[in-house]
Amino acid sequence: MAPHTGPRAPRPDVAVARALLLSWVLAQLTSAAGDADTLVARNLTWKSTNFKTILEWIPTPSNHAYTVQISTQLGDWKNKCFQTRDTECDLTDEIVKDVKATYTARVLTVLEPGSGHDPDPVEEPSFNKSPSFIPYLETNLIQPTIKGFEQVGTKLNVTVQDPLTLVRANGTFLSLRKVFQKDLSYVLSYWKASTTGKKSIQTDSEEFLVKVEEGGKYCFSVQAVILSRKTNQKSPESLSRCTSREEGISRETVIILGAVALVVIILGAIALSVCLCRKGKGRRRGKEHSRLNIT
Secondary structure: OOOOOOOOOOOHHHHHHHHHHHHHHHHHHHHHHHHHHHHOOEEEEEEEEOOEEEEEEEOOOOOEEEEEEEEOOOOOOEEEEEEEOOOEEEOHHHHOOOOOOOEEEEEEEEEOOOOOOOOOOOOOOOEEEOOOEOHHHHOEOOOOEEEEEEEEOOEEEEEEEOOEEEEEEOOEEEEHHHHHHHHEEEEEEEEEOOOOOOEEEEEOOOEEEEEOOOOOOEEEEEEEEEOOOOOOOEOOOOOOEEOOHHHHOOHHHHHHHHHHHHHHHHHHHHHHHHHHHHHHHHHHHHHHHHHHHHO
C-alpha cells in the first residue's frame, strides 16, 4: 500500500486550541472596538453667555484623554485643551476673534499608553464633531443694569448702563453697543406702583424719556434685544427700580431749597451775633453805672 503523501489532518486537541485562540482574539478585537466607541466624546454642546463660550461633552475619561480642535468654515483647525481629562473646554479666545464667523469643534479621544487598547499610530484618533456655532446669533445676552433715573414732574428719564462684552479691539473690551450697533435695542417696561398694568417703550439708544403722571410713583425694568435674531433675542430683565417722592423733586427745586436754607442760616448767624453784641454792650454799661454809684 502506497504511503499517504497529502497534508496531515490536525489532531483534535490542536484544532480545538486553534479555534479557542481565534475566538479569544476576535473577542478582544470586538471588545476593544466597543470600548473605543464608548470612549468617543458625544453630546457636544455649546454654552455661551456674553461671548464667553465653553464646549461641553460626555463621558468622563477613565483611561483616556481628550484633545479639542476648533475651526471656521475655512478648515483651519487649531488644537485647544490638549490631552485634557476634563469634559469641557473654554474656546472664548478663539471665537471673539470674529464673532460673526461660523465655528465647528471636534473632540478627539486619545487613549493612554498601557490602557490595553493602544491605538494604531498610523490611524487617526476617534472623534465627534459639534454642531456649528455662530456667536453673533447664539451667545446669550447678559442682564442689563440701570445706570440712573430721575422723575421730574410728568417726565421719567431712565439711563441704561451699556455693558462690556469679552470681545476686544486694540486691547480694549467692546461694549454691547459697539458689537451689535444698530441691531441692539433696549425695551423699558414701566408701571405705576401698586398696580399690575405694564407699558413698554423701545429705543435704539441707552436713554428713555417717558411721560408719566405727576406725583405718581413708578417702577421699571429694561431688557436688551437683538433685532436680527430669529431666536434667543432678549436678555433677562434687569432688576426693577422704583422712583420715590424724593426722586420726584426736580434738581432746580433742590437748588432753590438749598439756597433758601443757606440764606436762613446766614441771617440767623447775623441775628445771633447782633444779639450777643447788644448783650455785651448792655453788660458793660451796667458795670460802668455801678462804678459811678460807688464813688
